[in-house]
Amino acid sequence: MLEYAKTILTKVSFDKILFEKELRKALRMLGAEELHQLKTWCYQKFARIYQNILNRVFAQFSPAI
Template identity: 45%
Template sequence: MFEMCKEILEKVSFDKSLFRKELYKSIRWIKKDELLALRVWCVATFGHVYQDVISEAFDSLPMS
């Protein structure tokens, strides 16, 4: 699932609203133990463009 999420995010990275939508979907679908890896990958790959979207999405996660 992690690899599929990465592929989808790469494909929609040309549009901020699509990227936001797919990032939220990815966060819901991915296993909890892969969330940190997804966040690190997102920041490394798209942080220069979508840092605000990435922070918003991951900071909205409930603490558990």
């Protein structure tokens, strides 16, 4: 599921609303270790353009990560 989430996020990264929606969906379907891996990957790949979205979404899921 992690690779699937990465694929979807990459494909929707042109639209910030869609990106946030898909990121939230991904966080709901992944296990704890995968969440940590996704967080690391997202910040490496998207922090330059979606820093605020990443901070907001991952802060809401921080107890699980």
